[in-house]
Amino acid sequence: MDWFAAPEYWLAREVCQSLIAALYVIAFVAAARQFRALIGEHGMLPVPRHLARAGFRRSPSLFHWRYSDRLFAGVSWTGALLSAALAAGADDLVPPAAAIALWLLLWALYLSIVNVGQTWYAFGWESLLLEAGFLAAFLGNGDLAPPVLGMWLLRWLLFRVEFGAGLIKWRGDACWRELTCLYYHHETQPMPGPLSWFFHHLPRPLHRVEAAANHAVQLVVPFGLFLPQPGATVAALLITVTQLWLVLSGNFAWLNWLTIALALSAVDTTRLSALPAPPSFGDQPLWYQGLLAALTALVLALSWWPVRNLISPRQRMNFSFNRLHLVNAYGAFGSVNRIRYEIVVEGTTEFPPDRHTRWHPYGFKGKPGELRRMPRQFAPYHLRLDWLMWFAAISPDYARPWFAPFVARLLVNDPDTLRLLRHNPFPDRPPACVRARLYRYRFTHPRQLRSDGAWWERTPVREYLPPVTIEDLAHLAPRHRRGRQ
Structure with a gap:
């Protein structure tokens, strides 16, 4: 089935998968370096105490089988090494089925950490990393052309990230509708960066332009992701530029870089003459096509909850509707502190x-x-x-x-x-x-x-x-x- 393959997105897939894997490296290293004091056996919120309260169905994790600080460290460093290998292209050295298995192992290891991390891991970018990593597992490797369905699922994820963030702002703090939130945000955000002082002192009219541009990019531009090319590429690049602006203005862990990775997956690089032509790919196996069809059906079924959340006046921000952190609700800064x-x-x-x-x-x-x-x-x-x-x-x-x-x-x-x-x-x-x-x-x-x-x-x-x-x-x-x- 020729429609199943999208060879024009081969480079977009490579960049997207590599960036996602690189962010997994950072996430696993952060877990390995910080867990002992936060959730270790002698930590502030010990994992063993959490496991005694929460069963496997409530928080699926391999640590229900056994927990020790040594095992947690082993899982973290194993995940870091595996994700580094995937970022370097190790999935292209194995058959497609093995590549999928490696990505799913990466996802399962980090899921095991997030589900015992308690309040230390209660951030939207944890769920976003898990969902993005799960979808990346099914994008294939260098043996197969990127699957159309897999690439569209990434756009659907990006749409929920951006449109959810836009709606939560518009429905939330009145300063977003009045275009005044950025009078305060750069100063009161959780962790300012080295340029935040300078962003805060931009002229107030420019702050209003920032807020208006944010509404446009999060409430209007995401619909462009579903347009024929080059419309989708333009929408993706606008989202990328906005995320780079956020990278410069503050510290939001890997949220912005992960959003950029998802946006770049929608870029049709064949329209850029300076880049090489797509390589030749083998035929898509029937088992792979069936797997992607099943994945798409699963995502569509699970999308009922985030879609209902998007249209609800009581929209939830950064919420997982299942313990596997698949097809989640996203959003950020529905309210902005003035002090x-x-x-x-x-x-x-x-x-x-x-x-x-x-x-x-x-x-x-x-x-x-x-x-x-x-x-x-x-x-x-x-x-x-x-x-x-x-x-x-x-x-x-x-x-x-x-x-x-x-x-x-x-x-x-x-x-x-x-x-x-x-x-x-x-x-x-x-x-x-x-x-x-x-x-x-x-x-x-x-x-x-x-x-x-x-x-x-x-x-x-x-x-x-x-x-x-x-x-x-x-x-x-x-x-x-x-x-x-």
Whole structure:
């Protein structure tokens, strides 16, 4: 069946699959480097405790069979190596059926991590990576021409990502309809990047143009993905440009790069004369055609829930309707904060503390802290603790399950927790007390940045956590480190 093959998308498939695999490398490496303090056996939200509450049907994961930190590390590094091999083209060295199996193994390994990651993995880009990786498994390899159905399924995913994000904004915060959200967003987003200060200080009319362009690209352009070429290519490139703008303006883990990968899958490169012509491919086997037909039927059936969500006035943002994270609902920033709050965590060796006590702040890698420290670029790498600290500053309810265990680990100088931080002011022995204070942070004006090098200014708001000692939180400290002072 000639209609089943789309050789004109051979390069688009290669780029899309390679980018998705590369992002899996980053996701697995981030899991391997951060899990011990977050969800390890002695972590803030231990996986074994989660598994005792959640059965396999509720959170499918190979860790229901057995859990240990060594096994989790093995799964993470195995996933990183496998995804690196796929990014380098290892799937072209094996038969098509084996290539599909490798991609599905990659998906299953990361699904096992996400489904035990709890609040640390409750981000839309986790589900997006899983869904994109699952679909990429069925795009074939160098032996087969890209399948028409598989490429269209990627466009359907991209449409839901963009149109869902556009609708959640239009229905949500009034500032999106008034075109004023970007007066605040660059300053109050979860983790500003090195250019966010400059984006914030763009003229306000340009901020309104940004907001209007966002509505156009997310509410109108996605329909262009279903137009005949070159219309779909134009729509895909417009989405790509918008995502690159977001890459420059902030740190959103791999969300933007994954969206770019999906957009590039819709680009018809045969219209670019500078690129080589498509290679010759073998005939599509019947089993492969049947598999793609079954996959398409599955996606269409599961699409009932996200489509119903899209047309609902009570639209959910970043929601999975099944535990396999397939055919999900997406969206971002349905509301925008007008004020930025930051939690500053401090410790002291003095006990008992009084009004003359000297407190020393802990330094985080990504979230704002030191006033003269320029925001850093970490995306597509994901700093999970730093992101959750942003939520914690908005409301203590976000942090209730893990913030006290986090402080308890600071009180015993837990090395796994300290590896998540940039600076530990107590390298020789743990602090006697730790406290947390809430501040309002603002970007400085250009004149202040030039005069004293400060990117931020802040004013105290209130006490977030009163001074506590290890005796207060001993029940939350890692058992193997209690009493080590």
